Amino acid sequence: MMQTGKNILVTRPDHQSKNLCKLIEQQGWHAIRFPVIDIQAKPLSTKDIQRIQNIEQYRKVIFVSVNAVNFALQLINGKIDRLQKLTCIAVGKASYHALSASGLSHVxxxxxxxxxxxxxxxxxxxxxxxQSCLIIRGEGGRELLADSLRERGARVDYLEVYKRVLPITDNKIIDAYLLQKTLSAILIYSGDALKNLVKVLVKEDFNKHLLNIPLIVISQRVQIMAKTIGFKNIIIADEASDAAMINALLNGEECG
Structure with a gap:
């Protein structure tokens, strides 16, 4: 098991890192907040507005993230009754719990x-x-889901309700950890977060050390990206939850 005093780099957006940092500190470790993604509302097109106004026309509504849930609920002013007769599908547990907490009875x-x-x-x-399906997500992303649903006969629309941007960050503290080789692990929740981390941190003088730091990721897809970049020690969590990330970190340390 990890010793106390380990320094864990948390790359989640500020508004999503509180619980993760709490779990890290409960282990006796030090959570270093370094958000590499900021989540912002995306300006809506005329088509987007029409889709929100006529959301009842869809048979199935798929929420790809908890951010998709939160921004979508704002757009319908929390009027959950508009979704009650639709089949709402959550990709993960965080999205599921957010929809259920909002009052949806069948997710x-x-x-x-x-x-x-x-x-x-x-x-x-x-x-x-x-059938008509609406995929609610952030700007950009994979096309696999929509393409596959269309192949199965569905009519598919997107509603992109937020965008991911690279926040303005002060790298001095992180640079110091890298130069002193005192970062114990980095937690990564998405491919975009990994790309931004590399964009912000990779410098020739400590590039080699960065790539040797254990990286905890949420999926095999992100693991492959990390491997391609050159990371040497990559651990995949069982699911995209804070608890699973901590468990992966513990299990990875025990196996190391």
Missing amino acids: LMPEQGFNSEAILAMPEMQVLSG
Whole structure:
């Protein structure tokens, strides 16, 4: 198990890092907040506004993240009754709990996995001929889900309600940890976060040390990205939750 006093780099957006930092500190470690992504509301197009106004036309509404849930609920002014008759699907547990907490009585979630592949494996998503689906997500992202749903006969629209931006950061403290080689692990929740981290931190003088720091990631897809960049020690969490990230960190240390 990890010794006390370990320095763990938390790269989550500020508004999503509180619980993770608390779990880190409960282990006797030091949480270093270094958000490499900021989540902001995305300006809506005329089509986006029409889709919100007519959301009842969709048979299935898929929320790809807890940010998608929170921004979408703001856009419908918290009027959950507009969603009650629709089939709402959450990609992961955080999205599921956010929808349930808002008052939705029936929310579906994959039994295993927390990505597009897991959604596509659900029994409810196999026969979709003539059905309309709305995918609520951030700006950009994978096309696998929409493409696959269309192949199964569905009409698919996107509602992109937020965007990820690189925040203005002061790197001096992190630079010091890297130069002193005192960072114990880095927690990464998305491919965008990994790209931004590298963009912000990679410098020739301590590039080698950065790539040797244990990296905890949420999926095999992000692991492959990290491996391609050159990270040497990558551990995949069982799911995209704070508790799973801490468990992966503990298990990785025990195996090391």
